[in-house]
Amino acid sequence: MRITPLLFCLPLVALTGCLKFKSTGPTPTPGPTPAPKPPTFDLTKVQPDELGKIPVIMYHDIGKSGKNTPLDRTVASFEKDLELLYEKGFYPVTAADIVANRLDVPLGKTPVALTFDDARKTQFGLIQTDQGPQVDPNCALGVMERFVKAHPDWKVSATFFVLPKSKVTNESFGQTGMGKDKIAYLLKNGCEIANHSTLHKSFADYTAAQIQEEIGGADKLVTDLNPEVKLETFALPMGKYPRNKALWPLLLKGTYNGHSYSYKAAFDAAWRPIPSPASVKFNPLRLERINSIDGLNGIRYWVEKLTAPGGGRYISDGDPSWVSFPKAKEAELARERVEKQGKQLNAYESQGIQGAGGKPIVPASK
Numbered sequence: 001m002r003i004t005p006l007l008f009c010l011p012l013v014a015l016t017g018c019l020k021f022k023s024t025g026p027t028p029t030p031g032p033t034p035a036p037k038p039p040t041f042d043l044t045k046v047q048p049d050e051l052g053k054i055p056v057i058m059y060h061d062i063g064k065s066g067k068n069t070p071l072d073r074t075v076a077s078f079e080k081d082l083e084l085l086y087e088k089g090f091y092p093v094t095a096a097d098i099v100a101n102r103l104d105v106p107l108g109k110t111p112v113a114l115t116f117d118d119a120r121k122t123q124f125g126l127i128q129t130d131q132g133p134q135v136d137p138n139c140a141l142g143v144m145e146r147f148v149k150a151h152p153d154w155k156v157s158a159t160f161f162v163l164p165k166s167k168v169t170n171e172s173f174g175q176t177g178m179g180k181d182k183i184a185y186l187l188k189n190g191c192e193i194a195n196h197s198t199l200h201k202s203f204a205d206y207t208a209a210q211i212q213e214e215i216g217g218a219d220k221l222v223t224d225l226n227p228e229v230k231l232e233t234f235a236l237p238m239g240k241y242p243r244n245k246a247l248w249p250l251l252l253k254g255t256y257n258g259h260s261y262s263y264k265a266a267f268d269a270a271w272r273p274i275p276s277p278a279s280v281k282f283n284p285l286r287l288e289r290i291n292s293i294d295g296l297n298g299i300r301y302w303v304e305k306l307t308a309p310g311g312g313r314y315i316s317d318g319d320p321s322w323v324s325f326p327k328a329k330e331a332e333l334a335r336e337r338v339e340k341q342g343k344q345l346n347a348y349e350s351q352g353i354q355g356a357g358g359k360p361i362v363p364a365s366k
């Protein structure tokens with residue numbers, strides 16, 4: 001079956017390339033290998049902070065009941081969410097991009113991950129047309145594709161915490177026989193397929209064996225369906241963590257029936273932005289998400305808080321190989337982790353500099 005997309009994603013390079021400022025950085029140190037140049041930016045216009053906070057938004061159904069509830073967002077409200085994030089300078093990435101610190105985000109923008117739980121049909125529905133199956137324009141994916149068509153400096157990038165076809169789930173995304181094609185389509189179109197367990201039950205009282213069966217079993221079902229899927233993140237059903245904290249490492253690494261899994265992070269169900277992956281506050285075992293609701297602790301509440309003066313949001317330097325931040329925040333840097341990721345560090349003086357480029361303090365060793 002061939003799914004006709006409503007549009008194709010623009011290559012990211014084309015998007016970020018045109019937004020970069022002309023480099024006026026310091027001259028390279030003499031020697032056979034010049035030091036890498038830090039990204040440069042006009043501090044009177046943008047003050048990158050790649051140690052800042054990042055919102056991860058959690059959705060369930062889109063437009064199922066026509067009402068806004070904690071598990072269902074109307075199409076109109078979802079469209080308004082995208083509009084708000086776009087206008088306030090956010091840029092979509094996947095949850096895996098965040099936790100792996102693979103943040104290729106244009107200068108001055110803040111990453112945001114849109115995440116969808118349970119592989120519900122209203123997230124990715126297919127409709128039959130004379131031209132073959134097409135993405136339902138009113139499902140979450142259809143809305144995002146339409147939005148990006150109207151805002152070509154954005155892209156379709158989202159995380160789907162799927163329930164695979166299993167004893168309790170007829171099919172991922174609720175249309176029998178179409179789960180495989182949908183997962184392949186999402187993968188090809190800039191989205192992340194992530195793990196949400198097999199049976200979607202509370203992990204609170206699970207044993208070590210049960211945890212590995214639930215996560216490893218789901219991992220096997222998804223990767224058997226599509227061996228190109230590389231699962232990197234997990235979201236706990238209903239946000240219910242094992243009561244026994246000693247078992248938490250099994251949320252990231254384990255083996256079930258000879259099938260091993262190894263993830264970078266586990267996500268909770270609520271309620272606030274997460275620390276940057278370059279921050280010492282980042283805990284890959286407990287990353288919260290913001291529910292797509294109105295009012296207290298909802299999406300609009302946090303977007304306003306983060307974008308207010310001193311809101312502490314992550315602001316990109318436009319160059320994924322560098323981590324830029326005001327020198328005053330240096331104590332928050334998870335130096336060892338970031339250096340292991342091969343990133344260069346760019347701490348800059350944020351006071352008294354008018355239009356100067358960033359000033360590197362420690363080029364990370366390879």
Ligand SMILES: [Zn+2]
Binds near residue numbers: 196
């Ligand atoms: Zn769920």
